[in-house]
Amino acid sequence: MTxxxxxxxLCPDLMMRSRIESGLDIAGYRLRxxxxxxxxxxxxxxxxxxxxxxxxxxxxxxIALIVRLCTDDATGNIPLAAFAGHTREDxxxxxxxxxxxxxxxxGQAAMGPGKVVTNAIAARTQ
Numbered sequence: 690m691t692x693x694x695x696x697x698x699l700c701p702d703l704m705m706r707s708r709i710e711s712g713l714d715i716a717g718y719r720l721r722x723x724x725x726x727x728x729x730x731x732x733x734x735x736x737x738x739x740x741x742x743x744x745x746x747x748x749x750x751x752i753a754l755i756v757r758l759c760t761d762d763a764t765g766n767i768p769l770a771a772f773a774g775h776t777r778e779d780x781x782x783x784x785x786x787x788x789x790x791x792x793x794x795x796g797q798a799a800m801g802p803g804k805v806v807t808n809a810i811a812a813r814t815q
Contacts, residue, residue, distance in 0.1 A: 694717070694718050694719070694738075694740075695718070695721060695736055695738040696718045696719070696721070697721045697738040698723070698742040698743070699722075699725070699729050699741075699744055700723075700742070705795070706722050708802070709722075709742065710722070712800070712801065712803050713802050713803055716802070718740075721736070733764060739767075739806075739810065740767065740769070741767055741769040742772075743789065744772060745771050745773035745792075746795075752780070752783045752784060752787050755784055755788060756787045758788075768790075768809040768813035768814075769789050771789040771791075771793075772792065772793050772797070774794070774795050775795065791808050791809060793805055
């Protein structure tokens with residue numbers, strides 16, 4: 690068992706998973722990646738993460754999922770960051786309105802996932 694803080698990411702994209710995992714490992718986090726909402730619920734039943742990291746393009750219901758996560762008693766206090774392609778301003782804005790903070794472009798999430806997660810944690814504790 691490791692004492693690194695856990696991040697659970699919903700991200701079905703294999704290349705993005707690899708980039709996030711590498712960046713979070715360097716930043717001192719461990720990562721558990723799930724491919725969909727059902728697996729996310731199972732992961733949350735197993736462990737309480739330090740942060741959630743959601744790919745907004747992982748499915749049609751990403752915004753509804755964020756609303757549920759941010760308003761649920763069990764998960765509402767867990768920092769939640771999200772990302773989408775830079776052209777998906779609709780998703781980015783909707784995720785912010787739903788409670789994700791920060792919401793960043795996919796490239797930013799890939800290049801600096803540790804910073805994104807750290808910012809999410811800081812935003813939740815303010």
